[in-house]
Amino acid sequence: MGVDLSVQLGPLRLKTPLMSASGCFGYGVEYAGVVDLASLGAVVVKGLFLNERDGHPPPRIVETPSGMLNAIGLQGIGVHRFVREKMPELRQLGATVIVNVCGTTVDEYVEVSKVLSDTEGVAALELNISCPNIKEGGISFGCSLAGTRRVVSAVRRATRLPIIPKLTPNVTDVASFAAAAEEAGADAVSLVNTFLAMAIDVEARRPKLSNGMGGLSGPAIRPIAVRMVYECARLVKIPVIGIGGIVSAADVLEFLIAGATAVQVGTANFVDPFIWGKLEAGLRSYLERHGIPRVADLVGSLQTGSAR
Amino acid sequence: MPVDAEAVVVSNTRLPGGYSVLEFRAPELAALAEPGQFVMVRASRCDAPLLRRPYSIFDLVRDPDGRPAGFTLLNKRVGVGSGLLYDAAPGAHFCCLGPLGRPFTLVAPPVEAWMVAGGVGLAPFATLAPALAARGVATTLFYGGRTSADIFCLDRFERHGVRVVTATEDGSLGERGRVTVPLQAALEAVPPERAVMVYACGPEPMLKAVADLATRFGRPSEVSMERHMGCGLGGCYSCVVRVKTQDGGSRYARTCIEGPVLRGDEVLWE
Ligand SMILES: Cc1cc2nc3c(=O)[nH]c(=O)nc-3n(C[C@H](O)[C@H](O)[C@H](O)COP(=O)(O)O)c2cc1C
Numbered sequence: 001m002g003v004d005l006s007v008q009l010g011p012l013r014l015k016t017p018l019m020s021a022s023g024c025f026g027y028g029v030e031y032a033g034v035v036d037l038a039s040l041g042a043v044v045v046k047g048l049f050l051n052e053r054d055g056h057p058p059p060r061i062v063e064t065p066s067g068m069l070n071a072i073g074l075q076g077i078g079v080h081r082f083v084r085e086k087m088p089e090l091r092q093l094g095a096t097v098i099v100n101v102c103g104t105t106v107d108e109y110v111e112v113s114k115v116l117s118d119t120e121g122v123a124a125l126e127l128n129i130s131c132p133n134i135k136e137g138g139i140s141f142g143c144s145l146a147g148t149r150r151v152v153s154a155v156r157r158a159t160r161l162p163i164i165p166k167l168t169p170n171v172t173d174v175a176s177f178a179a180a181a182e183e184a185g186a187d188a189v190s191l192v193n194t195f196l197a198m199a200i201d202v203e204a205r206r207p208k209l210s211n212g213m214g215g216l217s218g219p220a221i222r223p224i225a226v227r228m229v230y231e232c233a234r235l236v237k238i239p240v241i242g243i244g245g246i247v248s249a250a251d252v253l254e255f256l257i258a259g260a261t262a263v264q265v266g267t268a269n270f271v272d273p274f275i276w277g278k279l280e281a282g283l284r285s286y287l288e289r290h291g292i293p294r295v296a297d298l299v300g301s302l303q304t305g306s307a308r
Numbered sequence: 309m310p311v312d313a314e315a316v317v318v319s320n321t322r323l324p325g326g327y328s329v330l331e332f333r334a335p336e337l338a339a340l341a342e343p344g345q346f347v348m349v350r351a352s353r354c355d356a357p358l359l360r361r362p363y364s365i366f367d368l369v370r371d372p373d374g375r376p377a378g379f380t381l382l383n384k385r386v387g388v389g390s391g392l393l394y395d396a397a398p399g400a401h402f403c404c405l406g407p408l409g410r411p412f413t414l415v416a417p418p419v420e421a422w423m424v425a426g427g428v429g430l431a432p433f434a435t436l437a438p439a440l441a442a443r444g445v446a447t448t449l450f451y452g453g454r455t456s457a458d459i460f461c462l463d464r465f466e467r468h469g470v471r472v473v474t475a476t477e478d479g480s481l482g483e484r485g486r487v488t489v490p491l492q493a494a495l496e497a498v499p500p501e502r503a504v505m506v507y508a509c510g511p512e513p514m515l516k517a518v519a520d521l522a523t524r525f526g527r528p529s530e531v532s533m534e535r536h537m538g539c540g541l542g543g544c545y546s547c548v549v550r551v552k553t554q555d556g557g558s559r560y561a562r563t564c565i566e567g568p569v570l571r572g573d574e575v576l577w578e
Binding site for chain 1: 309358403405535541543544559578
């Protein structure tokens with residue numbers, strides 16, 4: 001039986017529900033030797049500001065139980081160099097490109113979004129209002145409902161591309177942020193970004209990351225992320241993209257059943273860059289085994305009544 | 309283009325000081341490898357430890373017909389991942405992603421090669437030495453450690469006609485002091501018309517000292533950087549090192565794809 005893996009993300013049709021998570025796949029081109037980029041639902045590239053950014057000094061990552069902390073600090077080449085140096089290759093490789101947009105001010109989000117709107121081949125914008133690793137902008141918008149609305153509505157006025165605010169889990173009620181984003185004109189929301197966290201070298205009595213704190217990702221966060229995706233999907237009508245600790249097809253299914261229309265995979269791609277084919281095969285065999293023709297039929301199919 | 313090989317442990321030879329040499333069977337990976345490249349080894353199949361570990365390829369192993377059969381890694385037991393490798397028994401499988409990274413630039417005669425190693429920094433030179441020997445390059449290994457227990461596998465080098473100079477900080481083998489002591493003496497002694505390329509791998513303070521010495525004596529150098537790596541493919545931006553840019557500024561370069569081998573005078577040492 002052939003199964004249909006395509007999903008509809010607002011105005012955007014994706015071949016599969018599997019996308020790379022921002023910051024975990026470079027600008028996509030780094031992976032062209034190991035993955036057929038065109039086979040992914042979308043390639044979400046590393047966060048971009050208007051200008052180049054240096055990022056934090058190393059050490060930038062530290063391993064933790066079933067996860068890792070990162071404080072990369074959004075090192076990046078800036079949107080203009082991205083458009084000139086990376087977009088031609090991404091287009092040639094047939095990738096569906098979603099750009100993770102960063103800003104220290106509302107104006108910067110708008111400016112970056114405008115540049116990308118004028119660029120052939122950009123499929124959608126993911127608004128990073130949730131990076132825990134930089135001082136200005138980013139998470140300070142994502143931690144306030146008013147800030148979330150301001151960024152989303154300003155970008156909404158500036159572009160016709162689908163916009164996907166990426167939500168932080170570092171709030172008490174993440175679903176209220178999904179609702180605020182929806183009201184402000186978002187086409188979808190993605191969640192979660194990393195959890196603000198810390199690890200200490202007890203011998204030196206110093207933080208293990210040069211930045212002090214960092215963002216926790218990987219399997220350790222998955223159950224919390226699934227819960228948050230479930231809460232958001234119940235509250236909003238726009239599609240939800242589930243992110244957090246996916247390492248297997250079963251994990252993808254968990255998010256879809258909880259209500260995610262699509263998913264992103266970050267940390268697991270570091271561990272296994274060949275994961276994409278394995279996840280896709282696992283999805284297909286699950287759908288065949290359960291006689292479900294379309295992966296979209298699974299979305300939000302969680303049974304909550306008592307069994308039998 | 310790297311492969312993710314299901315590499316099988318052929319042998320695991322324990323050396324003093326928590327070191328071991330693991331031989332893996334992985335013909336397809338070995339066939340692609342060049343001196344100075346590395347592999348990302350997954351020490352466990354579950355979430356602990358989660359991330360792969362970078363290891364320099366030590367020897368390339370050939371079968372009796374001379375075809376690439378596998379490779380060895382020089383491991384020092386320090387944490388969870390290296391502990392699992394130290395304990396590995398023959399027959400165990402490990403996923404090894406590679407070969408990765410930019411290899412050493414091979415010089416040709418009349419240029420001489422001086423390899424400078426500290427501790428497990430010896431690893432990439434075991435493949436560089438035969439590659440240089442095959443080109444007829446006169447090669448010297450300067451090899452330093454804290455004590456004689458940190459110095460091993462010299463036969464691998466002597467076999468290829470490499471001149472070996474050792475130094476230990478406690479004086480238990482070779483010259484007393486850091487490896488830069490005999491290196492500096494040699495740089496002072498060699499006449500300027502003899503061209504020398506300096507290759508270095510080891511702890512970062514040693515790399516800085518070697519690169520600075522080479523520059524001071526007007527010799528080119530290449531250093532192999534060992535950084536914390538998340539992915540080995542340029543995806544995570546965790547393994548960065550500061551390098552100089554042409555406009556007089558500096559930037560963070562990813563050692564996994566722009567390195568691990570970098571020009572010694574290009575690195576902005578912290
Ligand atoms: C090294 C690293 C860099 C990241 N950079 C970004 C980024 O630039 N923009 C962003 O929105 N999220 C970034 N993230 C967050 C991931 O996209 C993702 O939301 C998070 O890691 C959870 O997913 P995972 O458990 O599958 O990794 C980064 C995560 C990691 C580990």
